[in-house]
Amino acid sequence: MQAATRYLYAPGRLQWLRGESAIRLLALLAALLLMLIGLALPLITMLMKSLQNSSGEFIGLANYRHYFDTPALAGSILNSLKIALISTLIVVGLAFVSAYGLTRTCMPGKKLFRMITLLPILAPSLLPAISLVYMFGNQGYLKGLLQDSSIYGPIGIVLGMCFWVFPHALMILVTALSTSDARMYEAARAMKTPQWRTFLTITLPGIRYGLISCAFVVFTLTITDFGVPKVIGGQYNLLATDIYKQVVGQQNFQMGAVVSVILLLPALFTFIADRWVQRRQTAQLSSRAVPYQPSPSPLRDWMLALFCYAIAGMILLVIGTAIYASFIHFWPYNLSFTLRHYQFDGLGGSGWESWFNSLKMAFSVAVIGTLVIFTNAWLVEKSRDFGWLRQLVHLFAILPMAVPGMVLGLAYIFFFNHPDNPLNVIYGTLTILVLNTLIHFYTVCHLTSMTALKQLDPEFESVGSSLKVPFWTTYTRVTLPVSLPAVLDISVYLFVNAMTTVSAVIFLYGPDTRLASVSVLHLDEAGYFASAAAMAVLILLTSLVVKLLHAGLSWLLLRKAQSWRQR
Amino acid sequence: MAHADAFQSAPECLRIEGLSKSFGHFTALESIDLSIREGEFVCFLGPSGCGKTTLLRAIAGLELQSRGRIIQQGRDISWLPPQDRDFGIVFQSYALFPNLSVAENIAYGLRNQRRQRQQIQLRVNELLALIDLQGSGSKYPAQLSGGQQQRVALARALATEPGLLLLDEPLSALDARVRLHLRQQIKALQQRLGVTTIMVTHDQEEALTMADRVVVMNHGSIEQIGTPQEIYREPVSPFVASFVGSMNLLKVTVESRQSVHLGKQLLSCQPHDLTGRSVALLAIRPEEIRLLTPVNAMNEADLITAEVRYIEYLGACLRLHCQLEGAQQPVLVDIGQTALDSVQASRGSRVYLQFPESMNRIYAHEGH
Numbered sequence: 047m048q049a050a051t052r053y054l055y056a057p058g059r060l061q062w063l064r065g066e067s068a069i070r071l072l073a074l075l076a077a078l079l080l081m082l083i084g085l086a087l088p089l090i091t092m093l094m095k096s097l098q099n100s101s102g103e104f105i106g107l108a109n110y111r112h113y114f115d116t117p118a119l120a121g122s123i124l125n126s127l128k129i130a131l132i133s134t135l136i137v138v139g140l141a142f143v144s145a146y147g148l149t150r151t152c153m154p155g156k157k158l159f160r161m162i163t164l165l166p167i168l169a170p171s172l173l174p175a176i177s178l179v180y181m182f183g184n185q186g187y188l189k190g191l192l193q194d195s196s197i198y199g200p201i202g203i204v205l206g207m208c209f210w211v212f213p214h215a216l217m218i219l220v221t222a223l224s225t226s227d228a229r230m231y232e233a234a235r236a237m238k239t240p241q242w243r244t245f246l247t248i249t250l251p252g253i254r255y256g257l258i259s260c261a262f263v264v265f266t267l268t269i270t271d272f273g274v275p276k277v278i279g280g281q282y283n284l285l286a287t288d289i290y291k292q293v294v295g296q297q298n299f300q301m302g303a304v305v306s307v308i309l310l311l312p313a314l315f316t317f318i319a320d321r322w323v324q325r326r327q328t329a330q331l332s333s334r335a336v337p338y339q340p341s342p343s344p345l346r347d348w349m350l351a352l353f354c355y356a357i358a359g360m361i362l363l364v365i366g367t368a369i370y371a372s373f374i375h376f377w378p379y380n381l382s383f384t385l386r387h388y389q390f391d392g393l394g395g396s397g398w399e400s401w402f403n404s405l406k407m408a409f410s411v412a413v414i415g416t417l418v419i420f421t422n423a424w425l426v427e428k429s430r431d432f433g434w435l436r437q438l439v440h441l442f443a444i445l446p447m448a449v450p451g452m453v454l455g456l457a458y459i460f461f462f463n464h465p466d467n468p469l470n471v472i473y474g475t476l477t478i479l480v481l482n483t484l485i486h487f488y489t490v491c492h493l494t495s496m497t498a499l500k501q502l503d504p505e506f507e508s509v510g511s512s513l514k515v516p517f518w519t520t521y522t523r524v525t526l527p528v529s530l531p532a533v534l535d536i537s538v539y540l541f542v543n544a545m546t547t548v549s550a551v552i553f554l555y556g557p558d559t560r561l562a563s564v565s566v567l568h569l570d571e572a573g574y575f576a577s578a579a580a581m582a583v584l585i586l587l588t589s590l591v592v593k594l595l596h597a598g599l600s601w602l603l604l605r606k607a608q609s610w611r612q613r
Numbered sequence: 614m615a616h617a618d619a620f621q622s623a624p625e626c627l628r629i630e631g632l633s634k635s636f637g638h639f640t641a642l643e644s645i646d647l648s649i650r651e652g653e654f655v656c657f658l659g660p661s662g663c664g665k666t667t668l669l670r671a672i673a674g675l676e677l678q679s680r681g682r683i684i685q686q687g688r689d690i691s692w693l694p695p696q697d698r699d700f701g702i703v704f705q706s707y708a709l710f711p712n713l714s715v716a717e718n719i720a721y722g723l724r725n726q727r728r729q730r731q732q733i734q735l736r737v738n739e740l741l742a743l744i745d746l747q748g749s750g751s752k753y754p755a756q757l758s759g760g761q762q763q764r765v766a767l768a769r770a771l772a773t774e775p776g777l778l779l780l781d782e783p784l785s786a787l788d789a790r791v792r793l794h795l796r797q798q799i800k801a802l803q804q805r806l807g808v809t810t811i812m813v814t815h816d817q818e819e820a821l822t823m824a825d826r827v828v829v830m831n832h833g834s835i836e837q838i839g840t841p842q843e844i845y846r847e848p849v850s851p852f853v854a855s856f857v858g859s860m861n862l863l864k865v866t867v868e869s870r871q872s873v874h875l876g877k878q879l880l881s882c883q884p885h886d887l888t889g890r891s892v893a894l895l896a897i898r899p900e901e902i903r904l905l906t907p908v909n910a911m912n913e914a915d916l917i918t919a920e921v922r923y924i925e926y927l928g929a930c931l932r933l934h935c936q937l938e939g940a941q942q943p944v945l946v947d948i949g950q951t952a953l954d955s956v957q958a959s960r961g962s963r964v965y966l967q968f969p970e971s972m973n974r975i976y977a978h979e980g981h
């Protein structure tokens with residue numbers, strides 16, 4: 047307290063706060079404002095809404111009491127947890143074996159396998175669900191495999207989730223497995239430790255944090271996903287679909303808010319637990335660690351290769367089914383080729399218009415989001431003063447990860463659709479979709495930026511100011527160009543996610559701003575399954591093209607920068 | 614002494630008054646007072662974590678002091694942000710911009726001064742010549758050796774002709790040979806340009822060979838300020854004595870103002886203010902101890918006998934690790950090869966040592 051007083055009333059404090067420092071302060075405040083408007087205030091509004099009745103009077107916890115007294119509603123909690131846990135177990139298991147094959151064996155075809163496993167993220171989670179219907183639905187060509195059980199329900203949901211979440215899990219585990227220290231394995235071999243003991247005493251402990259982190263991410267993704275259960279969930283109620291039903295189906299916004307708060311809890315819990323684990327992890331690996339180089343072992347290599355190929359085959363089968371379905375007249379009666387489903391005839395805003403909207407939105411998010419997020423991260427990481435303010439912005443930057451898309455979308459309705467809010471002019475426009483998507487995917491971009499910035503010499507800014515060069519010049523001439531690979535990664539991540547996201551934007555589009563992913567959902571709801579598949583495939587192709595462009599661009603830039611990057 | 618006088622009449626370049634800095638509850642700098650004159654080369658010397666970098670960064674405005682004032686050329690700059698102060702700085706990591714060529718790095722601060730393109734080009738060429746890197750202007754930092762990068766960083770800092778040059782351990786990332794060479798280069802450059810320079814280092818040899826004045830720091834405060842000779846010959850505390858060069862610190866008991874007991878032996882020493890049979894420390898450098906042949910020893914008083922434990926070969930000289938007889942304290946003695954041959958000392962043999970009165974510095978024994 048005394049220190050704070052001294053700080054504020056020190057004679058020269060105001061002098062210090064002139065010029066560049068003042069601009070920095072303003073920029074940080076702007077970042078904070080963005081977080082308040084885009085995250086904190088909407089969530090608070092939603093929390094308040096859950097404590098009100100339909101005419102806006104405060105009624106305490108009555109809504110919650112009603113929720114828990116209605117078995118049809120409260121039952122979803124258990125369903126959601128069950129689905130999330132089962133999916134997590136399956137996905138983490140499959141991803142671990144695959145990641146082990148990729149990093150610790152000499153199996154052939156690693157590159158191709160990695161590329162195939164990237165495909166599921168490029169499509170909305172609606173795509174696997176639609177494909178599963180074609181495969182296992184009433185007319186499904188693999189229906190026999192299910193015998194008497196129905197794909198509409200838990201089985202379909204879990205299958206769809208596994209498909210869609212697998213790439214995320216694989217990426218985390220590959221990173222975890224490839225950052226282990228070869229010297230420990232050499233030591234183990236020198237002591238003639240049997241393989242299985244090496245695995246139990248070195249491999250598993252070495253990646254335990256990676257495994258835990260992976261489980262958390264998968265759990266959060268599966269408990270909050272909306273696309274898969276929406277299409278294939280049937281009568282099986284989950285929290286995410288409940289929100290949609292309450293809000294869109296029954297116009298019961300209060301109950302929507304209650305379910306949102308309840309869905310926020312497990313996500314928030316895993317988020318906190320993950321942060322805690324991450325903190326313990328930091329000092330794990332010394333900088334002198336030697337990367338592990340696997341040596342060939344035919345039996346093991348081929349077993350893991352077959353396992354991975356089976357997974358790749360299933361991914362291709364699911365995607366192939368959607369593509370196939372989008373190109374034939376009418377499954378299963380008329381299998382002749384047609385482009386009819388790509389014309390989206392008579393479907394109004396659900397056609398190509400929505401695809402253009404998505405493109406516009408994704409492009410805006412990629413450009414604006416990258417600049418805003420990277421700049422904010424830079425302000426947080428590379429400023430010297432305003433420690434508390436930077437901490438606050440950082441905290442807000444990692445918080446969006448804990449907020450499920452459905453919850454964020456609903457919170458935006460409450461906040462931005464309020465008649466007294468001057469910001470309500472953006473309701474129903476592209477702006478609110480951009481803002482929402484930017485905030486929804488903020489955290490990963492922020493962390494990527496921070497990692498890239500931490501690798502830069504901490505004194506670049508000091509050198510700049512000692513040479514009396516304004517800090518923004520150093521930012522644009524040095525910091526940004528040097529961080530270009532990370533910046534490109536962020537922009538393509540934002541683009542792909544903006545293309546594929548459904549959950550957050552489902553509440554926010556207007557008549558003129560319907561998005562392609564929302565169209566998939568509407569087409570499916572209306573029974574135009576082939577058109578829904580076509581639109582999902584269109585999204586997948588768009589993301590794929592952008593991803594390839596990104597890869598090409600990165601390669602060119604890296605080659606151009608080779609002259610100064612080489613060591 | 615002659616060195617210090619050279620700057621006595623020069624105007625004051627920088628004055629620091631009662632400067633303190635704390636990080637939370639940790640005090641990194643404690644009431645620092647310092648005055649630096651125009652054209653002087655000053656080294657901050659001290660062990661790791663003693664606050665050298667913090668002091669340098671406070672002068673640069675990169676770290677804000679908790680208390681105290683900094684005055685540069687009569688102007689109070691205590692609260693000015695770095696870009697409003699007048700200094701150039703070289704960091705330990707050099708912080709060269711990797712995506713800019715050497716010439717662009719050097720011109721970085723010049724572009725901002727709205728100079729003409731041609732003028733900038735001229736100045737860059739001039740600086741490239743100054744650091745002996747003509748023709749490397751279009752290379753990128755990663756294509757240069759460590760020593761070359763260091764010189765580019767120096768040129769970049771000097772480009773705008775700052776009134777004060779700050780160097781934070783500029784040589785510590787280099788290997789020993791390059792370091793030796795650059796030491797001379799930097800010193801020569803500094804003398805040619807006459808720019809007031811502060812260099813942080815924890816290498817005492819670097820400080821002694823380069824600086825006009827050395828500021829020895831410990832635990833966030835200044836232990837001693839003086840020319841290299843003063844620091845080496847007349848350290849004011851056991852800390853300075855043992856940090857700069859090698860120093861034997863021997864426990865003695867005070868006998869009078871000019872004498873102490875080392876074991877049973879009475880020794881004359883430098884005048885001191887300690888009184889009454891208290892335990893004190895006698896500081897003497899290994900090369901200041903005289904080693905006598907048994908023949909010479911016959912005629913001398915004040916002799917101390919010791920046993921040679923082992924002999925360490927240091928190249929230019931030999932270091933005898935001895936154990937004082939009676940006092941049971943270790944003592945180091947440096948002598949040349951010829952001197953050793955004439956004494957014929959070897960491991961286990963008995964030697965006679967003489968501690969010249971003028972070299973026997975006495976300090977209070979702290980923590981006793």
Ligand SMILES: Nc1ncnc2c1ncn2[C@@H]1O[C@H](COP(=O)(O)OP(=O)(O)OP(=O)(O)O)[C@@H](O)[C@H]1O
Nearest residue numbers: 636639641659660661662663664665666667668815
């Ligand atoms: N930003 C900071 N926050 C907290 N403590 C700090 C900070 N910067 C420095 N310190 C502490 O202040 C003390 C002095 O640091 P400083 O960097 O000035 O040491 P130094 O003398 O330059 O040491 P070295 O030779 O290792 O560079 C150290 O104990 C350090 O841990």
Ligand SMILES: [Mg+2]
Nearest residue numbers: 665666667813
């Ligand atoms: Mg330092």
